Amino acid sequence: MEKILLYIISGETRASWDRALEISKGLSATLYALFIVDKDLVKTVASMKGLDEIDTAVQIEEEGWKYLYYLEDMAVNEGVKTALFVEEGDTIDILRRFVKERNIELLIVGHRSGQGVEGRKVERMIQQMIEYVQCPILIEKEGGKR
Amino acid sequence: MIEEFLDEDLIIVVDKVEEKFTMIEKMVDQALRKGVIMTREPILHKIREREELESTGVVEGIAIPHARTEAVKDLLVVIGVVKEGLDFKSLDGKPVHIVFLIVAPEEAKNKYIQVLARISRMCRQEDFRKTLLGAASPSEVISVLEKFDT
Numbered sequence: 001m002e003k004i005l006l007y008i009i010s011g012e013t014r015a016s017w018d019r020a021l022e023i024s025k026g027l028s029a030t031l032y033a034l035f036i037v038d039k040d041l042v043k044t045v046a047s048m049k050g051l052d053e054i055d056t057a058v059q060i061e062e063e064g065w066k067y068l069y070y071l072e073d074m075a076v077n078e079g080v081k082t083a084l085f086v087e088e089g090d091t092i093d094i095l096r097r098f099v100k101e102r103n104i105e106l107l108i109v110g111h112r113s114g115q116g117v118e119g120r121k122v123e124r125m126i127q128q129m130i131e132y133v134q135c136p137i138l139i140e141k142e143g144g145k146r
Numbered sequence: 147m148i149e150e151f152l153d154e155d156l157i158i159v160v161d162k163v164e165e166k167f168t169m170i171e172k173m174v175d176q177a178l179r180k181g182v183i184m185t186r187e188p189i190l191h192k193i194r195e196r197e198e199l200e201s202t203g204v205v206e207g208i209a210i211p212h213a214r215t216e217a218v219k220d221l222l223v224v225i226g227v228v229k230e231g232l233d234f235k236s237l238d239g240k241p242v243h244i245v246f247l248i249v250a251p252e253e254a255k256n257k258y259i260q261v262l263a264r265i266s267r268m269c270r271q272e273d274f275r276k277t278l279l280g281a282a283s284p285s286e287v288i289s290v291l292e293k294f295d296t
Contacts, residue, residue, distance in 0.1 A: 065267050069259045069263060073259070
């Protein structure tokens with residue numbers, strides 16, 4: 001296995017970061033790390049906070065880059081090759097395209113069980129991921145078992 | 147935020163460079179000449195080590211080689227402009243015209259990541275890239291960065 005993709009949802013999914021680094025190192029694979037500025041999330045956050053959508057997207061993107069560079073820092077210490085990406089749009093469409101175009105062999109995603117609307121949204125996104133993304137997916141349950 | 151790390155003396159403009167490490171050496175040497183760093187080899191070694199792991203070329207003509215090393219006392223940003231473009235072995239395969247060299251010690255890790263994130267985010271904006279690539283002098287480079295650093 002040469003290409004592993006870690007989809008970074010937030011800084012709270014660190015167990016998936018560790019798992020991705022461990023597997024990439026073990027297999028000498030390149031770790032692709034992807035953060036997505038999801039258009040629906042931007043709309044929701046902007047509306048909740050009463051902010052402009054463009055400013056909100058900028059803030060979310062910059063936060064994403066920080067996660068990516070923190071991960072990269074950890075990867076360098078582990079001697080793991082990394083490539084960082086930020087994309088903007090619909091999460092499932094981007095993941096599907098990214099996996100296909102780059103011949104990703106394993107997608108790793110962290111999942112923290114949540115309640116209420118937010119929890120259901122993540123559950124739905126993971127269901128769609130399983131349905132549409134054409135590669136094996138490892139869902140790392142944060143703070144628990146896989 | 148970035149403007150506090152910018153210095154006209156730490157911006158070099160060259161017409162042509164054949165190899166990415168030659169450009170990085172020129173940038174480190176500029177910092178050495180200006181007395182911002184005391185030694186060049188540990189920095190070059192760290193950058194080379196990082197670049198050998200994976201090229202840090204980002205997108206559309208801009209590269210951000212970076213590393214952490216105790217050979218610098220504080221976060222250092224050196225900017226290089228290569229007018230004719232340079233093969234940086236970047237993922238998109240396009241020639242690089244602007245190089246941001248970012249080096250920081252361990253204790254400046256958070257600041258280092260913030261600056262990397264800000265520059266990376268700015269570099270994804272087409273407007274920023276076009277304006278920056280059109281800058282003809284160090285002072286113009288700084289003006290562009292200040293304008294987009296919001």
